[in-house]
Amino acid sequence: MLLHQCVQPESVYIWLLNLSGMCGFIAWLGIAISHYRFRRACEVQGFDTHQLPYRAAAFPIGPIFAFALCLIITLGQNYQAFLAETIDWTGVIATYIGIPLFLAIWWGYKLGKGTRFIQLQDMDISGAR
Secondary structure (H helix, E strand, C coil): CHHHHHCCHHHHHHHHHHHHHHHHHHHHHHHHHHHHHHHHHHHHCCCCHHHCCCCCCCCCHHHHHHHHHHHHHHHCCCCHHHHCCCCCHHHHHHHHCHHHHHHHHHHHHHHHHCCCCCCHHHCCCCCCC
């Protein structure tokens, strides 16, 4: 009962809705980056991309466009909160809470597992793993 008095169910719903939506766009940003880097690694390593089961006809414009569009949509989710006379910080936090949460989890994983950025020429694109 006390929690219900402090936090409105509608607010919790909006926060969870915003968080899930933001995570979806972050996932698509990752997909665009992964696609671009994979295809670039294929080119750098001399792999014939015609051997791939699926060939993206719009490469490299396709993943670059997808990344730019998802980034614009992600950052523009609640631009109105910044246009008001006083910034609506509650709205800003509710909308963009997924970004710092994602970054914290990502950096925590990178630090915990000791992963590093792999150069295109060093990527394993053989599928042997």
